[in-house]
Structure formats: C-alpha cells, structure tokens
Amino acid sequence: MLDLVAVSKHYHGVPAVRSLNLRIKAGQVLGVLGANGSGKSTTVKMIVGLLRPSRGVVSWHGADIHDQLLSYQHLVGYVPEEPRLYGYLTAVEYLELVGGLRDIPKATLDRRIGRYLELFGLQHDLYVPLSSFSKGMRQKILLSAALLHDPAILVLDEPNSGLDVASSLILRSLVANLASRGKVIIYSSHVLDAVEKACDDVVILHKSHVVAFNSVTKLRDLTISGTLEEAFASVAVDQNVTQVAQDLAEVAVG
C-alpha cells in the first residue's frame, strides 16, 4: 500500500504541491489530473523517489520510502513525462543499460528485451539510435524499460504521449491487466478520456492543492452531463475557454 501523508513540496520557496493525502492500494489504478503547473509531475516524482517532500511522508507499506530508497526503487517502474533518452544509444543498448542497473540476469534480460521490442513492433529497429525514433517509438522504449523488472508500482506520467491509436488501446488494456495482477498504478495525464477509461480513482490537482479525490464514477455523477471532462472543468478550469480561444484567433489578425 502506497501512502502520501500531508505531503508538500516547495521549490525555492514556491509551493508546487500542498498537503497532499493519498492512499493507493494494490490493484488500484489512480489517475492524476491537473492543468499545467498544478503539481502533477512533482507528485509523480515524489512517488517515484526522485524528489524528497519538503514536508510529509511518502510511505510504502508503512515505511518512509526515503529510509529504504534503493530497495523501494527496485519496486518502481517509471515512464517520465518527457521521453528523455540517450539519443546515441540503440534501443537494445538502452534497455540493457536499464536492465543492468536493475541487476537483471543477462539471459533473462536479453529474453525480455527481445520480447518487448517484438510486441511493440520495434524488432526491425534494434540497431537504430534512439535519436532517430519517433516520439511514439521512444515512449514504447520507456514503457519497456519501466516493465523490464516486473515492478510492483508502475508510475506513468503522460504515457499516451505520441502513441498511435493501436498502441494507446494496448496501453489501456495493459494497465487493466497489470492492475488485475495486484500492481499499484499511478497514471498522470492531460488526456481526460484516457484517464476516464483506464483509472478507477482520480485525484485532481489545481494550483498545488487537491480539489477532488474520488472514483471516476462518483465524479461523473456530480455533473449534469456525466462526463469527467465536465467534472474537471468545474473544479480546475478558471478561464473562459471560448473567450480565450477567440482572442487567440484574433491576435495575428489585428
């Protein structure tokens, strides 16, 4: 069980996340929603252990993850928001690097790498540098790297970014499948539709605060039209969307 208790994070005094309380159980898929700068990625990085909270505790089965960070990180698979990869490495070299750092035995690693690349349709690009890969192909490599060691916690930050329709559908099924195997899954995204279909529960962040934390069904029930988009707009969108769009269209004309 993954707990975030009164977690806050400040960057040089500027708050990024304030008093966040979450509990994520095994087999649960938690969606993290929020506008740009709402604190989504900071939350995700604190869950992964890349950032230490300024206040509060992130704990795994009751123990602070920073007390046993290395062993905790062995349980985590992470797909970062930006597909930042060593562009001069090939797909195989990159996955070997990650697998080696994970201390996965060579034979097992080779077998898994071959299988992932085959399933993601990248078996013909084994020796092509990652700099030549499209965004979607890079995302597939990141997903493979996150799954290589069969993680207990899978953290996906904008996992749909650049993926084609078929790959997005595969990802959604994969998330459901992994959840049914008892994995904890955190799914952070801007794509409301993807979150609605993939997640059981949703936390909505707005200006560093949690403004909603409930199941997708209950959040939908709170609105008239019964969509997550409307629920999100009611708690996390301050702007007059139509007016801003009209103003944008007229900037270069006037």
Place this chain on the structure above:
Amino acid sequence: MTAPAVLQEWRQFRILARDSVRKLLNSSMLARDADPMQFALWATTLVATPPALYAFGQLFKYSTLRSAPAQVIEQVITADRMFFVVYSLIAAALLASMTWDALYPDRDEQELIGALPVRPRTATAARLCAAVGVATGFALAINFPSALVFALVSVSHPVAGVLPVVLVAHLVATTTGCVTAFAVLLAVRGVVALVFGSAVTDRFATVLQLVTIVAVVEVFFYLPSILPRLVQLTMTGEGVALWLPSTWFGALYSGLAGPRHAVYLGEAVLGVIVLAGTLIALVPLYLLPSRLMARRALESQPGGGRRVWYTTVVRPTLSLMSGTAPGLSVAMFALTSLVRSRRHMLVVVSYVGIGVAFALVQVIAAGLRGGLQLETPGRALLAAPLAMMFFTVIGLRAAFRIPREIEANWPFRLYSPGVIEAASGTHAALCVAGIAPILALVLIGTQAAGWSVVATAEVTVFNLLAGLFLLECGLYGWSLIPFACVRPEGHEAMQTRWLAASGPCIFFVFGGASLQLAGLRSARFAAALCVAVLALTVVVRSARRARARREAIPFEPAGRLELLNLSEAGQ
C-alpha cells in the same frame, strides 16, 4: 531577384552569420555547460601564450646582437619570424579541427532552418563567412601579444625595421598564413564531405586534431633546429621553397618589415594568390552543393551500433572486469557514450596527442644524441608507452567528467548504483580504452623492432602492472558515473591542474622507465618490482573502496543542493 528580395536575403545572411559564430564557438567548446566567453578567453590565451613567450625569450638575444653585422641580424630575425608563421599555420589547423562540426548543417539545425523561408545558399554563405571571420579574429588575437613583444624586442638594430611597421607586418603575415591554412582545410573538408559523407569527415577531424597537437608540441622542441634551413630556402627562393606556405608568409613578413629582397616579392605574391584563390574556390565549393548538403543532413541517419565487436570482444572483457551487472552497465555506457561523441573524443584525442608528442620527444632526443637503438630496450623507448598511458588515462578521466545529455540521466538517479559500482565500471572502461590498446601497441612495436620474446613479455607485464597501478591512483576519490553526473565546478580543468599533474607524470614516466630498465637487466629485481607494484595497487584499491563507501554519487551540483536545502529549511 527584386531589390526587396535581395535586401531580405542580406538581412537573413547577417542574422545567420551571427548565429553561426555562436555555433562555431559552441562546437569548439569541449563541455556544453561551460561559459562560452570564458572558454574563448581561456582557449585564445592558451594558444597565444607560446609565441608570446618565445618572443619574450628573444629579448636577451637581440640586446646582445645590437652591434652584430647586418647579415647576421637578417638571418636571425628571418628565422624568428618564420617561427611565428609556422606556429600560426599549426594554430589554424587546430582551429579547423575544433570547429569542424559547425561548418555544415546537422539534422536538428536543418529541421529548424529548412522550415523557414531561407535559401540553403544563404545559410551556407553565412556559415562560410562566419568561419573565415572567426579564423581571422582568432589569428589576430593569438598573434597580437607576440607581435607587440617581438616588435619591441627585435627593433634594436636598424636592419630589423621600425616598430609600427614590424608590428603590422607581424600581424599581416601571421594572420594571412593562419587564414590561408584554415581556408585550405575548409576546402579539403568541403571536398571530403561532398565525396565521402559525414562519417569520414568526422574521422578526418579526429586525425587532424591528433596531428596538430603533436605538431604544436614538436614545433617547440625541434623547429629551432630546422629554421635555419627554412630561412636559407626562403632567401634563395629555389626548389621546394616555393611549395612551403611558411616560405610564402615568411617572405611576406620580411617583404613588409624589411630587409627586402627581390626574391621575397615572388614568394609573398604566391602566398597571397593561394589565399585569394582558396577563398574564391570556397564559394562555389560550398554554395553550389548547399541544397544537396541540406537534404543529406535531413535524410542522414546517425550511425547505429553494429554490435559484432561489442558482443564478441568488449562486452566479455568488461563483464570480467566490472564484476556486477550495474558495474558492467556503467562501463558499457561509458564506452558507448565516448565512441559516439566527437566532442568527448576531442578531449581524449587532445590528451593522447600530448602523450604521443611527449613520447616522440623522448625517442627523437635519444636518436639525436645517438643513444637510440630500436632493437634493444632503452629508457626512451620504455618511457614512450608509459607517457601515452598516463595521458590517455587522464584524458579519458577528464572526458568522463563532462556530462552528455544530462537530462537523460534519470535511469541512473532512479536505479542509482553505488559509488563502488560506478568506480568499478569506470575502472573497466578505462582499462579497455586506456590500457589495453597501449599494451597491444607495445606487443606489436616490440616484436616489430625485433626484441626477444622474453623482453617483450617482461615489458608487457611491467606495463600492465603500471597501468593497473595508474588506474587505481587515478580513480582514488572517484564517485561519478561517466557522462551522467553534473561536472564539479572548478575541478579537473587542464588550466588549473596541469602543474599538479606534472610531478606524478614525471615520476610515472621516467621513474617507471628506469625501474623497467633495471628489471630487464635483473630477474630478481623484476620479480621484486612486480610484487611491489602489485602490493601498492592492492593498497590503493582498498583505500579507494573504503573511501567510496562513505561517498554518494553527485547528480546535482553542490551549490544547487545547498540552495535547495536552504530553501526547504526555510519552509
């Protein structure tokens, strides 16, 4: 083309030329995180220092020659002028090899520029002008201190000319020489890129840099002995003299500053014609295929890994040496990152070049003294691999500290291997890239020279042990993952550490060679030497590992961590 279109192209040209200057500077910077202005100042000062020191060193000589006959003064002063010209020519080659990458567009740049309404010829012309401009500025900057000092020093005799004239002549001759050499290399690069593609031109740049660094060092040791012959050729203007760029620009110098001879005019005119001809030839050479080169840049696929040599040779060796899977990952990552980064290779090649030059100086000096016998082990020959090993290892170590694609280092931060594993991986990588090739060269070289099998085996074992000892010393206090950590500020810079490294270098190279020679003469001493070096290696290794247990891998610069801690403490 209409007048507004020409004007627009001119404006685009000016913007792109300014941008190209920045790109050229960035390309020559060995570390992307360095301050470009500071780098430019350091690099220019570094290159300008040797000729300035040489000019200063002539102060005493010219004050004693005040009453010497005009003929003697002319010989001496022409030789000194020739030195500055030759140095300038070599500096141009160094600049060309450092800015090699920025002379044609890469894929990223072409994707940006190609989407804009800019003709490929405009971008190419801007790049070409920027390159020639940078070369001219560089030549003036590196030659101005020596011009000033030499003009002050050398005008003690009327034959040597008048101060302002000498100053101007010095700058004109050295700058013209530098720009000519640079332009010729630009033309060569253009032809090679057009005919053979980017992979070959990259290798050519690496070789060019190695050769120029070796040449710079050798110039100081041996040019003074060759200069009288060059002067004689220049003054007669016969035969091979006409083919030597140093003759053209040496003659230009003397033609401007005096004393003047009829023969100088022809030689100087030849130099100016070559410069003008090369600059004119560059225009069609670069502009005509500009569209083709832009398309090639967009369609180019970066070279991937053909993994045969990797899987069959490198990986098993690294696996054997690094011990754990994370250690092996670090080692593989270090070597792959190195061989696929020309910028980092340039760092290593610079150090290797100094090592080669250092080794050559010993060998040539022994040859000139008549004490060099290739068929038997001598001190100079034994010192050569040790010098190369020393400089290669510190060069690799310096390159490993320069980060590459630092934003992509999150797998290391996330799965962070310990300092011991990071050091094991680095050790394995250094061994494969820094020690093994030199041992192979020792084996081949000694056998080619006709040494006995026993001597070859002994020398190989000595060098292997010396290499392992060097690695342990070099990695003492090492806590980084090569290429994946932020560079510690103020550390390991050549301009600040060279003095501290010179003591260990002299001990390792000359002390090592003497001990090896003694070991080759006595089997008992050889055995004792091996045991002692091995024991020392084990001691240093234990100390290194004990220290590593107390350290953490610094992924953040120390200053930033302190700032973050302060900020968080203030909440």
